[in-house]
Amino acid sequence: MLSLDHVSKTYQDGTEAVRGVSFDLQPGEFAVVLGQSGAGKSTLLRCINRLVEPTAGRIALDGSEITGAQPARLRQQRRHIGMIFQNYNLVARSMVLTNVLAGRLGYTPVAAALINHFSRQDVAEAHATLDRLGIADKAHRRADSLSGGQQQRVGIARALMQHPKIILADEPVASLDPAAAGSILEILKDINTRDGVTILCNLHVPELARRFGRRILGMKAGKLVFDTVPDALDAAQIDTLYDMPVSP
Numbered sequence: 001m002l003s004l005d006h007v008s009k010t011y012q013d014g015t016e017a018v019r020g021v022s023f024d025l026q027p028g029e030f031a032v033v034l035g036q037s038g039a040g041k042s043t044l045l046r047c048i049n050r051l052v053e054p055t056a057g058r059i060a061l062d063g064s065e066i067t068g069a070q071p072a073r074l075r076q077q078r079r080h081i082g083m084i085f086q087n088y089n090l091v092a093r094s095m096v097l098t099n100v101l102a103g104r105l106g107y108t109p110v111a112a113a114l115i116n117h118f119s120r121q122d123v124a125e126a127h128a129t130l131d132r133l134g135i136a137d138k139a140h141r142r143a144d145s146l147s148g149g150q151q152q153r154v155g156i157a158r159a160l161m162q163h164p165k166i167i168l169a170d171e172p173v174a175s176l177d178p179a180a181a182g183s184i185l186e187i188l189k190d191i192n193t194r195d196g197v198t199i200l201c202n203l204h205v206p207e208l209a210r211r212f213g214r215r216i217l218g219m220k221a222g223k224l225v226f227d228t229v230p231d232a233l234d235a236a237q238i239d240t241l242y243d244m245p246v247s248p
């Protein structure tokens with residue numbers, strides 16, 4: 001469903017953050033990109049929805065090319081791609097419900113979106129989604145009054161409102177304590193298995209990658225260095241990703 005063909009990104013200062021990355025994801029996969037800080041994971045994920053413009057290569061979603069898409073088509077393609085961020089990317093001073101409804105913007109006429117006018121159906125769905133994620137009672141709170149784990153649930157609810165085919169999760173638990181991290185990844189797993197949404201998730205902790213990923217893509221210095229399944233991931237492979245050994 002997602003296809004990357006020799007994707008590269010060189011930033012203006014000459015940093016080669018992503019170097020010739022190719023892989024395909026099948027519908028319903030839960031794939032983790034594992035690598036240390038600076039490996040290029042975030043740049044890679046952002047290339048997929050063109051928050052970062054790749055400098056070379058081709059990216060396609062369900063056969064429709066994202067690279068080179070004109071703005072109107074790109075907007076349409078982005079509807080299908082939910083994104084979750086390490087720092088949640090919520091509008092801090094806005095209500096939780098407003099943040100969640102932002103996930104419908106890609107489907108809302110511009111004039112209505114400008115005045116934050118959403119259909120009753122969208123509002124009902126936003127409440128139901130918050131309920132599913134266990135924070136129904138927070139709908140009318142300011143986003144920045146929530147804990148980190150709760151804010152990430154709002155980020156996930158916003159992504160779900162897009163009815164995405166795929167969710168890109170960029171270090172979604174890096175700012176959370178282990179318990180909150182586990183519950184956020186459980187939520188992503190549930191969305192993957194129950195809703196069939198494909199997940200591509202950046203992580204830097206091997207143990208979490210092993211626990212939640214059903215496929216693990218190892219990334220180092222902008223390149224994919226392995227593509228494996230958790231049971232086959234060994235200590236030597238993990239050590240290749242990190243400058244300091246992390247395995248016993």
Ligand SMILES: Nc1ncnc2c1ncn2[C@@H]1O[C@H](COP(=O)(O)OP(=O)(O)OP(=O)(O)O)[C@@H](O)[C@H]1O
Pocket residue numbers: 011012013015016017035036037038039040041042043044171
């Ligand atoms: N806007 C930018 N301009 C120049 N270089 C950048 C830019 N953004 C990232 N980089 C560099 O690109 C490389 C890859 O960064 P990236 O953030 O993609 O890695 P990462 O694996 O996601 O790490 P982290 O988890 O710390 O964000 C790093 O060397 C980083 O310094």
